[in-house]
Amino acid sequence: MKRLHRLTSLLIKLQASKSLKVRKLSEEYNVTPRTIYRDLKALEDAGVPIGYEPGEDYFLLEGYQIPPIHFTxxxxxxxxxxxxxxxxxxxxxxxxxxxxxxxxxxxxxxxxxxxxxxxxxNRLAPSIQKRTSSSDNLISIQKAITEFQRVEIKYVNAQKVMSHRKVEPLALYFTQDHWILVAFCLSKQDYREFRLDRITDLKVLPEYFPPNSFALNDYFKKYQ
Known part of the structure; x- marks a missing residue:
């Protein structure tokens, strides 16, 4: 998590909670306690009134509010x-x-x-039957797409055959009940599509591919 996002999250947590413990925050954000102390100091320097109690408990002083978000x-x-x-x-x-x-x-x-x-x-239900979630990788793949990072997947095709692929994720689309990943497969050296519910394991790699001008509409016109 980037520092700006972490600072914003910390501020929201301070407003929503009676008090926060540094060690618990460091575990949640996967950073050191020293980093959390620095973040709290940065918020104080920005004018956020933060109080302290023994036991690493930090809290917002009474009367401070984050400016409200205005929605109609x-x-x-x-x-x-x-x-x-x-x-x-x-x-x-x-x-x-x-x-x-x-x-x-x-x-x-x-x-x-x-x-x-x-x-x-409590009074909205688009469907009387909730779908059973069948995948858990959409957000990770979206991030890999925007940051041009390669991913490694274990994939089971329609014939139940398992394969290991290293791919460059390019786009996502939803059809019927499934999310589909469009990617450039390095082993096949061609575009391939992967149903997210058939990806049994996914790892975002510290490998980057060159930014490109891939357009999903153009892909559909050419390949579908």
């Missing part, structure tokens, strides 16, 4: 509707991350809009 009632409803749709998705990493994002949004809504959002959330 219609925008808040659209976000809650989006969550109901995402909850039906077949990739658990997408469901988990979207839920966390919506929780942060709802946390800073004015009380009236927060009440309406929670009421609406």
């Amino acid at each position: 009632s219609e925008e808040a409803s659209a976000l809650i509707t989006g969550k109901a749709l995402v909850d039906q998705n077949s990739d658990s990493s997408l469901v988990s991350n979207y839920t966390k994002a919506i929780e942060k949004v709802v946390a800073v809504l004015p009380s009236g809009k927060k009440r309406d959002a929670l009421l609406l959330e």
Whole structure:
């Protein structure tokens, strides 16, 4: 996690919690306690009033609030509707991350809009049957696409044959109940498609490929 994102996350946690322990934060963010101390000092230097109690407990001094995010009632409803749709998705990493994002949004809504959002959330169901999540790699693959990182996968095809592939992830699309990865396969030296629910193991490699101008619409016109 980049430092700016970590500082923002820390600030949100400080507002949402009575107190935070440095050691627990260091484990959550996978950094050293010294890094957390530096982050807290940076927030203080930026004008955030942080208090301290024995036992590594840090908290926001009373009266400080993060400036509210302003949403119209219609925008808040659209976000809650989006969550109901995402909850039906077949990739658990997408469901988990979207839920966390919506929780942060709802946390800073004015009380009236927060009440309406929670009421609406309990009264929306795009489907009476929730799909069973069948993959957990969507978010990792999205990150690899944007950072042009190669990934290594174990893949089981329709004939139940396992293969190991090193690929350059290029795009994703959703069809019926499944996410599909479009990638350049290094062993085949050609484009290949992989259903995410058939990827049994995925590892993002510290290997980068040159940025490209790949366009999914052009790919569809040429290969489908």
